[in-house]
Amino acid sequence: MDSFIIRGGARLKGKIEISGSKNSALPILAVGLMTDEKVTLHGVPRLSDIDSMLKLVGELGCHVYRHEPRTKTVGDGPDLNGPLDLELRDEKTSEARYDIVKTMRASICVLGPLLAKRGRAIVSIPGGCAIGDRPVDLHTRGLEKLGAEFRYENGNIVGSVPKGRLKGTRMYLGGAQGPTVLGTINVMCAAALAEGETVLVGAACEPEVTDCGNLLNKMGAKITGHGSPEIRIEGVDKLHGAEHRIIPDRIECGTFMIAAAISNGELELKNCNLDHLIAVVDRLEEVGVKIERQNGTIFVNASRRINPIEMTTQPYPGFPTDIQAQLMAYLAIGDGMSVITERIFPDRFLHVGELNRMGARIRKEGPTAIVHGVQQLQGAAVMASDLRASAALVLAALAAKGTTRIDRVYHIDRGYEKIEQKLAAVGADIERVKGERAVA
Numbered sequence: 001m002d003s004f005i006i007r008g009g010a011r012l013k014g015k016i017e018i019s020g021s022k023n024s025a026l027p028i029l030a031v032g033l034m035t036d037e038k039v040t041l042h043g044v045p046r047l048s049d050i051d052s053m054l055k056l057v058g059e060l061g062c063h064v065y066r067h068e069p070r071t072k073t074v075g076d077g078p079d080l081n082g083p084l085d086l087e088l089r090d091e092k093t094s095e096a097r098y099d100i101v102k103t104m105r106a107s108i109c110v111l112g113p114l115l116a117k118r119g120r121a122i123v124s125i126p127g128g129c130a131i132g133d134r135p136v137d138l139h140t141r142g143l144e145k146l147g148a149e150f151r152y153e154n155g156n157i158v159g160s161v162p163k164g165r166l167k168g169t170r171m172y173l174g175g176a177q178g179p180t181v182l183g184t185i186n187v188m189c190a191a192a193l194a195e196g197e198t199v200l201v202g203a204a205c206e207p208e209v210t211d212c213g214n215l216l217n218k219m220g221a222k223i224t225g226h227g228s229p230e231i232r233i234e235g236v237d238k239l240h241g242a243e244h245r246i247i248p249d250r251i252e253c254g255t256f257m258i259a260a261a262i263s264n265g266e267l268e269l270k271n272c273n274l275d276h277l278i279a280v281v282d283r284l285e286e287v288g289v290k291i292e293r294q295n296g297t298i299f300v301n302a303s304r305r306i307n308p309i310e311m312t313t314q315p316y317p318g319f320p321t322d323i324q325a326q327l328m329a330y331l332a333i334g335d336g337m338s339v340i341t342e343r344i345f346p347d348r349f350l351h352v353g354e355l356n357r358m359g360a361r362i363r364k365e366g367p368t369a370i371v372h373g374v375q376q377l378q379g380a381a382v383m384a385s386d387l388r389a390s391a392a393l394v395l396a397a398l399a400a401k402g403t404t405r406i407d408r409v410y411h412i413d414r415g416y417e418k419i420e421q422k423l424a425a426v427g428a429d430i431e432r433v434k435g436e437r438a439v440a
């Protein structure tokens with residue numbers, strides 16, 4: 001298992017290119033299962049979660065082909081990772097095996113597409129994960145309202161469509177913690193091929209839902225209102241091939257905005273959509289960070305004083321839970337007391353203990369963390385526990401005095417493309433050490 005060794009104190013300065021969104025690309029790869037024609041995607045990041053999803057859609061019959069990197073602007077623009085083609089070649093296997101699902105919960109995204117196109121699906125039930133209990137009841141409930149039936153057998157969800165084709169209806173999709181992002185996408189995908197009209201009330205409004213709806217429309221679906229709490233879908237008989245560019249990763253972008261601020265640096269972030277980060281900009285400006293936008297580029301400058309703030313995570317367009325840990329790392333070296341409340345995943349605080357090992361003073365009370373700012377964090381040996389908690393530790397390490405070793409960085413490899421290379425290119429002192437050396 002690899003580790004990062006980070007020597008803190010460097011001021012980050014320079015340009016970073018933001019990758020395509022992981023959380024948009026994952027469900028979109030499952031959309032490749034909904035047509036017999038070719039779907040070409042640009043901007044799919046190279047990440048271990050993407051590899052897992054490609055393996056899964058491959059097992060479900062999609063032929064996957066990654067082209068050579070495209071550096072020049074041709075047609076749909078440059079693509080440094082190379083465009084990716086998905087082409088469904090056979091429909092014999094409709095089972096998402098435990099081996100894959102246990103590594104990546106987004107595997108559940110194949111459920112809607114498989115039921116809509118093939119009328120059958122077996123998906124291993126995703127278990128709990130480091131950020132809390134993550135049920136999929138809203139996914140199955142929404143699909144049941146479209147006419148799917150489920151039984152639970154040996155750890156699997158076994159789905160079928162007894163009437164042969166799903167049927168549109170009006171439904172409420174929200175749950176106790178608000179809307180569900182992947183649940184909305186799953187049901188929207190299924191409804192795209194259902195008979196008649198579906199109206200999803202209480203839908204998630206995240207940009208990743210909009211991105212998926214936009215691709216489906218390019219493929220011939222008739223979806224309106226995606227990006228709002230009410231999505232209307234007029235089902236069609238068939239979807240065709242299409243070409244699509246994945247939106248920029250708003251979470252990676254927010255993480256690097258905080259990297260600029262916490263290192264007292266100055267970063268130019270390219271390939272961003274600041275509209276997707278409006279609540280993050282609001283909170284960071286309140287802290288004192290200076291943020292400017294020019295077209296698709298964001299300029300971030302740290303301020304000398306880190307003002308304490310209150311922040312609550314909320315569904316989009318509120319402050320994203322996926323940037324809660326990173327903001328906490330920043331506020332840990334603030335002036336005064338900040339209050340962070342987690343409303344999406346109330347137990348998503350595994351980073352608190354590790355930040356405290358680095359000298360932070362953070363106390364957790366239920367779904368709230370009280371952050372007493374300290375003057376300086378110190379380097380320490382810490383452990384990555386989940387993707388965003390790991391990103392918070394990297395940020396804390398950049399600002400800390402001395403050397404930090406972060407073990408188990410495979411968590412970070414799931415969702416940040418080449419993070420150590422991107423940070424090193426703007427002046428961070430960060431090194432990846434491999435396996436045995438790391439744990440020695």
Ligand code: EPU
Nearest residue numbers: 023106134135136137138139175177179180181182344387
């Ligand atoms: N929920 C239910 N029942 C369901 C589904 C969700 O009760 O059937 C609850 C969840 O437990 C949670 C809330 O609803 O309390 C919202 O969860 P949501 O379904 O929106 O989460 P998700 O779609 O499974 C995606 C992202 C997460 C991100 C959340 C919230 C992907 C692959 N994952 O998960 O990203 O935190 O939305 O924005 O898109 C990450 O990237 O680190 C990550 C965890």
